Structures are given as structure tokens and as C-alpha cells.
Amino acid sequence: MYVLGIETSCDETGVAIYHSSHGLIHHTLYSQIDMHKDYGGVVPELASRDHSRKLIPLIKASLEDSKLRANAINGIAYTAGPGLVGALLVAAATARSLAWAWQIPAIGVHHMEGHLLAPMLEKEKPDFPFLALLISGGHTLLIRVNALGNYELLGESLDDAVGEAFDKTAKLLGLNYPGGAKLAKLAEQGKPIASFPRPMTDRPGLDFSFSGLKTFALNTYHASEKTTQDKANIAAAFQQAIADTLAIKCKRALKQTQLTTLVVGGGVSANTHIRTVLSDMTAKEKCKIFFPRPEFCTDNGAMIAYAGCQRLLLGQHNDLNFTAHARWAIDEINY
Ligand code: KG4
Ligand code: ZN
Numbered sequence: 001m002y003v004l005g006i007e008t009s010c011d012e013t014g015v016a017i018y019h020s021s022h023g024l025i026h027h028t029l030y031s032q033i034d035m036h037k038d039y040g041g042v043v044p045e046l047a048s049r050d051h052s053r054k055l056i057p058l059i060k061a062s063l064e065d066s067k068l069r070a071n072a073i074n075g076i077a078y079t080a081g082p083g084l085v086g087a088l089l090v091a092a093a094t095a096r097s098l099a100w101a102w103q104i105p106a107i108g109v110h111h112m113e114g115h116l117l118a119p120m121l122e123k124e125k126p127d128f129p130f131l132a133l134l135i136s137g138g139h140t141l142l143i144r145v146n147a148l149g150n151y152e153l154l155g156e157s158l159d160d161a162v163g164e165a166f167d168k169t170a171k172l173l174g175l176n177y178p179g180g181a182k183l184a185k186l187a188e189q190g191k192p193i194a195s196f197p198r199p200m201t202d203r204p205g206l207d208f209s210f211s212g213l214k215t216f217a218l219n220t221y222h223a224s225e226k227t228t229q230d231k232a233n234i235a236a237a238f239q240q241a242i243a244d245t246l247a248i249k250c251k252r253a254l255k256q257t258q259l260t261t262l263v264v265g266g267g268v269s270a271n272t273h274i275r276t277v278l279s280d281m282t283a284k285e286k287c288k289i290f291f292p293r294p295e296f297c298t299d300n301g302a303m304i305a306y307a308g309c310q311r312l313l314l315g316q317h318n319d320l321n322f323t324a325h326a327r328w329a330i331d332e333i334n335y
Contacts, residue, residue, distance in 0.1 A: 001313065002017060002073050003017070003018045003019075003076070006076070007303075008088065009079045010087060011032040011033065014304065016062070016304070017305065020309055024306075025066050028062055028301070040171065047087045055094050074104055075308065077308020078092055080108025080110070080323070081108075082111055082325060083138075088324035106322075108324075109311070110330055112136075112330050113333060114307045115136060117307045119265065121292065122293060126288070128146065131262050132145050132262075132264075133263070133278075135163065135268035136161060138163070139156070142156070142206050142249065144253075149334055151333070155208065158207050160211045160214060162208075162246070169183060169213075169235075170235075174231070180267065192240040193233050196217075196237040198245045210245075213238065213241055217234050239273050243273055250278060251285060254287055262282050262289045262290070263291075264289065270297035275291055
């Protein structure tokens, strides 16, 4: 079964073709970063319009590059939420229209289920059940994954998501949007300042809070001489505090659930330092850890094509009354 996957939930237009037995056939991504960076963040209306401009040409090019005709496609998967509603509607309307024209089923995929299943696109795949840590620009989630479509939310961020905290801290250090990866680069030149807190680790529970850490970084910056080295030290301390906090909470969740496999996904899981700290923790705990390749940590069409394919194989699909959900809890999609 060939599945066309479409992702337009934020500032990336992702298109991919996944085959149920042959795996990923093709994937392509158009990033809108250059368009949004002058505004310091994503402008929703510009994002929607650009998705509309780019999506059909990307689908055409994907079919051509894969040497597939449209009638080879057996199903379409699109991100139905959560995300920017106007942006989501571009994929939803396009996918539904193509599915109607081609007389094939279409399915709306939860963006975070896409991130959660992204490691399944690699050669070495995790076995169910596992613990998933999803760290993106909009979400920080700890999930017990019992099976495909069986997700139990164990913890989440009570305020800023990890990626949001990275981007806001990057901004205050003078780094352009989206600052997460740039902050990580700057941190390489720094020596972490020890005083940064590890929020909510000294009390029980699996929820997170990162907005205080961002304020701590701001106050430390104002109290410093604001040199390049000061900025690098703050970046390193911030990144270290995030990595340690995530490792402490994941270790706690692994113990609590008695699971022995950790899957990490979402844009921030591309961060090398966080990958190292989490891998060291799982090695000590004699647990396995799985990450997507860095390009599938951030938003992409491949993870949507994969997740949609699994659901289509189970006979699921949506009817013509499609909707896009700006907010959508991951445990609402259980079946
Ligand atoms: O998953 P994603 O592409 O989009 C959402 O679903 O939100 O995640 C984007 C987030 C942004 O906040 C971005 O700054 C962050 O992931 N990010 C990183 C790195 N690469 C992307 N944060 C820290 N280190 C990185 N290397
Ligand atoms: Zn994402």
C-alpha cells in the first residue's frame, strides 16, 4: 500500500510517500523559516498562504521523483492537528480533495503520534510497550505507549514546551528565530553556570515546567556583563538544565512504569547534548533508547505517512466531513 503523507501544521510543508512493505519511498520538505524570521516567529496567515502555494507542486514533484503515477497511491495521510488551524486546513482540504478525486481513503493523523512513531522509520525499531518523551516547539509529553493507538499520558509541561523555552531563551540571547538549534551551537563554546535549577525534580510526579528556567536565564543575562562568553555560558547552563531535568523525569517514569525502552522524538530531540545525556541515563539504567534520525526529529511528512499508513492498514479513515483540531489531546486518538 502506497501512502502519501502531508504535514502543514506549522512552518514546514512536508510531503512523503511510504509503502507498507517497502518502507519510505520519498520525502521532501520546504521550510518557511526565511519568510518568518524577520518577524521573530511564525506568522500564521503567511504560513497558511505559503503552504497553499507549495503543497501541490511538492506532491507533484514527489510523485515524479518516485516514478509513481497518481493512481499508484492507495491512501492519503495528513496532519489534522494540533497546530495552527489555517495551516492545518491546507493539508486537510488538499488531502481530502485528492482522496475524493482519486477515490481512495484519507486519514487525519495526530501530529504528536507522528513524532512518537518517527523512530519506526529507522532500521532498528523499538518494540511495544515503551515510554515516549516528546519534546517539540508546542509540546512536552511523557507517554506510556502500550501499543499502536494505545497512549497513556503520564506527564506534560504545565507552561512552556521545551522547544518554546529554547526559542525564547535564544531570543533573549540575541539569536534569530527559530533559535533552538542556534542556542545549542552557542552552548558548545560555553561553560555551564552551576546555579541553574532543574525545575520540579525535587517533588514527585512526571509533569514539567520550563518557564522559570527561561526567566532564570534572563536574570542571569542581565546580571552578567553580556559578553559573548557570558551568552555562551548561559546557553550551556540552560541546555544542561533542560537535559538533566528530562533525564531525571524519564528515569523516574521508567522506574514507575517498569518499562525498559525509551523513545524520544520531536524537534528538540535533534539536540546532540540532550541525546547524549538521555543515552547515558538509559545505559546506566540498562534500558534501550531510540531516536529518529535528526531530520525526522523536526517536522516532516515521512512520520505522518508512516502513522497514517498504520491506521489505514487497520481500516481506519475519515469521511468527507474533515476537521482540523488546533488543540487535540493525544489520548483522545486511542482505539
Ligand atoms: O517538532 P518541531 O519541528 O515542531 C513542533 O511540532 O513544534 O519542533 C520545533 C522545535 C523548535 O522549538 C526548535 O527550536 C526546536 O524544536 N529545535 C531544537 C533543535 N532543533 C530544533 N531545540 C534545541 N536543539 C536543537 N538542535
Ligand atoms: Zn512537530
